[in-house]
Amino acid sequence: MKRPTAYLAGIGKYAPTRILKNADFAAMGIDTTDEWIVQRTGIRERHIADATETNTSMSERAARIAMERAGVQAGEIDVIVLGTASPDRLLPATAVELQAALGAKRAAAFDVMAACSSFLYGLIVAEGLMQSGAAETCLVVGTEKLSSIVDWKDRSTCVLFGDGAGAAILKRSRGGRGILSTFFRSDGTLAELLWRPGGGAALPFDEQVLQDRSFYIKMEGREVFRHAVRSMTEATDRALDGAKLTGADIDLLIPHQANMRIIEATAKHAAIPMEKVFVNVDRYGNTSSASVAIALEEAQASGRITDGMNVLLVAFGAGFTWASLVIRF
């Protein structure tokens, strides 16, 4: 186990106030039921941004809370790494819009796009920059306005996702707490199982893309499920190995909140009992890049994380991408 370089000095989140319950889909003309959604996914409701809310505005609110909790001013931030699969614009990065909103004048700001693994990828990138000496204080954000990129005519996807943002300030470790191990991987051969085929440079936005609705999220649910379980279990093993720990040493597992059945399979594989697993998928749905960040904030704010605890983060997403970290708080 290496000596930790970076620790999470402050965590914040923001979720839009508008809540869409499973029962509300019927009134939107979507052929689904609360029973189907709860049984297959564990999701009961999700937060949905209004027209005025953007990734920039949501992540600014989350970031300001993280900064206050960490005692960090905007001018002290060296790097902003922002993960999102639903950027406010295709150009420039949402991270620079957040930088401007925060007034973080000396920061270098850029997006990472690793879908639901983005927040974990962001933490790993930021930690690496701190190890190299390129940064002392980093802001890592996961934010999504997925309601703007899901196909509200496709019941197999639109019931799954939600909006929100989470943020963490990373500072240099003192006293052995911080990131103990990291692991990340990708497999681009499986990209077409979960993607937005149209609207980018390969298939620029035009009448055909509009007609095919190919700028919205397309997913092969069953295949994604299978790979998600396999990758999340691999990732938990690798982060535990890296930290020279076992499931028994983990005080809290915070998995990506996509589906209750995937969460249960991941915990079972790592021999971590469900009492030590943080779950909020029932109240948020899948918020992709924001998922683990929001869960981390809720776990800490509710007292489930206390000093000295070993916390295992694990995520899986489109790409495919998967990642994990063990953090000592």
Ligand SMILES: CC(C)(COP(=O)(O)OP(=O)(O)OC[C@H]1O[C@@H](n2cnc3c(N)ncnc32)[C@H](O)[C@@H]1OP(=O)(O)O)[C@@H](O)C(=O)NCCC(=O)NCCS
């Ligand atoms: C999406 C998911 C919940 C679907 O569950 P499933 O058991 O695999 O269901 P299927 O896709 O095989 O569909 C089964 C039936 O339910 C129907 N169905 C799909 N969505 C539905 C909905 N919202 N309401 C009611 N019925 C629905 C399908 O049309 C299908 O009907 P059919 O048998 O008559 O053809 C599940 O595959 C899953 O969670 N996959 C992983 C998704 C994920 O987490 N993605 C993000 C990864 S980061």
